[in-house]
Amino acid sequence: MTSPESPTESPSVRVWLVEDHDLLRKTLARLCVPSRRIVCPHAFGNAEAMLTELKRSKGDELPEVLLLDVGLPGRSGLEIIGDVHQLAPDCRVVILTVFEDEKKIGAAISAGACGYLVKTARPEEIVAAIHEAAEGGSPMSPAVAASVVHILAKLTKPSPKVSLTPREQEILGLIVEGLTAKEIAEKLDVSVHTTDTHTRHLFKKLGVHSRAAAVARALKDNLVAR
Template structure:
């Protein structure tokens, strides 16, 4: 089994070292490096990226409240240089504004620090495999947020079933899980999602969720 390569950006020494230990002691995971601030990480990342032999991380665990450059700003800069790297926010912040700004900056996962270690490892696997993991509290906030927003002309075009599927996508459910919940085939789910993306003029799950969140 190929190891999932992880980089940690976290200013709390105890949390940073604990995460590194957890990752390195878990089969199928490898902590490539750990940093206490955004500046050191970006400097190292941009320097090493020039080396063709440099092994890029698969997943970056990013704190938000960092000294100097914030985690959100760091996410933006990472995505400007490499759009394929998956970034999962790991934070204590649960407010709508921070969640929205993190997802808009390019994060594809949002997990709270109080998450159990087994769930955290599952979330890293999920984001590596193309999912968008979120703590249940965060997923609920995201869904409630766009349900409360006035719908635009684009979102009004979604059918009730498409809206239902989009809700499940926002909560991090996979296609197979959605199919099982709605008693339809995975291919039918894919068809609905293609229609959702076309109606909202987006190309990914996060773009669709953000489109619904826009005021």
């Protein structure tokens, strides 16, 4: 049996948290423990403090996943997603909110968030969402997931034709099917790193920042066979 300290155990996901409600922030931080393969070195009450720390951080100090509240004092969560991507390009942003508002959902994902969770999500759903985001997925609360592609399709403006390599075309098709980065790597018999590289090039060509936005673009512009 593999022990918790086994070197084959997956490394913990490094999570930063921005939530202005003290009790909820502490509750969320308590979910991030080694037994769940999550660590949370920083939890902030506002966006400005988080960005200050982000500017000071580098390398393996940077967050892999950022849980970000929308309704913050000062700058809102939606306003700073672009700043986060500039300072930590590989960070996966998951929005936390009490709202299931179409405009806010669309704005968050269009800005580059990879997922959208309501704060009433159960602890195990939040833990699963963190791991899904870290693996390249787009975690969504069920009520959000049911309409997100429709929302993004409405928000997506007509785009010029894009030329994809056969590998990018294949990966886009698998993303549309809902496979995670790990599952795509296994299916293509390549490393997750290789899959991530192709995915980043694909996203750049499509002009998107998230898997959800890539799916919306693929469906709207008929980029994959259905």
